[in-house]
Amino acid sequence: GNSVTQMEGPVTLSEEAFLTINCTYTATGYPSLFWYVQYPGEGLQLLLKATKADDKGSNKGFEATYRKETTSFHLEKGSVQVSDSAVYFCALISGSARQLTFGSGTQLTVLP
Amino acid sequence: DAGVIQSPRHEVTEMGQEVTLRCKLISGHNSLFWYRQTMMRGLELLIYFNNNVPIDDSGMPEDRFSAKMPNASFSTLKIQPSEPRDSAVYFCASSFYRGTTDRPATNEKLFFGSGTQLSVL
Numbered sequence: 001g002n003s004v005t006q007m008e009g010p011v012t013l014s015e016e017a018f019l020t021i022n023c024t025y026t027a028t029g030y031p032s033l034f035w036y037v038q039y040p041g042e043g044l045q046l047l048l049k050a051t052k053a054d055d056k057g058s059n060k061g062f063e064a065t066y067r068k069e070t071t072s073f074h075l076e077k078g079s080v081q082v083s084d085s086a087v088y089f090c091a092l093i094s095g096s097a098r099q100l101t102f103g104s105g106t107q108l109t110v111l112p
Numbered sequence: 113d114a115g116v117i118q119s120p121r122h123e124v125t126e127m128g129q130e131v132t133l134r135c136k137l138i139s140g141h142n143s144l145f146w147y148r149q150t151m152m153r154g155l156e157l158l159i160y161f162n163n164n165v166p167i168d169d170s171g172m173p174e175d176r177f178s179a180k181m182p183n184a185s186f187s188t189l190k191i192q193p194s195e196p197r198d199s200a201v202y203f204c205a206s207s208f209y210r211g212t213t214d215r216p217a218t219n220e221k222l223f224f225g226s227g228t229q230l231s232v233l
Binding site: 041042043044045046089099100102103104105 | 116145154155157160168203205221222223224225226227
């Protein structure tokens with residue numbers, strides 16, 4: 001079956017620090033990969049996605065590259081802001097599944 | 113558009129009581145998902161519907177849980193009787209599903225509601 005493994009949090013960084021949140025997956029076929037973000041008190045929102053190997057998804061300064069050889073989709077941002085504090089979820093769709101499989105989420109806190 | 117609307121935002125109830133959570137889809141969307149979020153298990157898909165039809169309810173924990181779509185824009189998730197281990201945040205999400213029986217597609221971009229925080233004492 002499909003599964004997503006994220007680095008465990010919480011992650012605490014100072015403003016303008018570099019961010020990496022690791023995500024690896026197992027899937028049947030060729031999955032599409034996603035990062036969702038959940039701000040405090042809100043539902044999840046799609047942050048970025050990549051649908052084939054070597055694609056790079058990007059949005060709001062965040063990037064993630066679909067690495068088929070390492071089955072990874074790590075999220076990066078060069079300079080985080082306090083407003084980036086949220087929970088980040090890696091997710092995939094693959095095979096006959098019609099719905100997203102989510103990772104466990106990583107809590108990010110950015111301090112001023 | 114107001115987005116996916118869930119109610120109530122918070123629900124506190126006693127063990128054994130019936131709980132009903134409500135969700136209004138985004139206008140024009142035809143897929144509806146119910147998720148449960150806890151610290152221990154993260155996000156779990158409970159059930160989802162395409163065009164008012166339940167497609168996969170394998171995530172529904174037990175018979176105490178039931179979900180319905182009485183019309184194309186509204187859904188309820190009912191827990192009867194509720195138990196303390198049901199305490200969680202319940203999210204509803206919707207999307208526009210373009211697939212058909214002959215040409216299935218995937219539900220990629222979900223729009224989530226703000227969730228219902230359920231506490232069963």
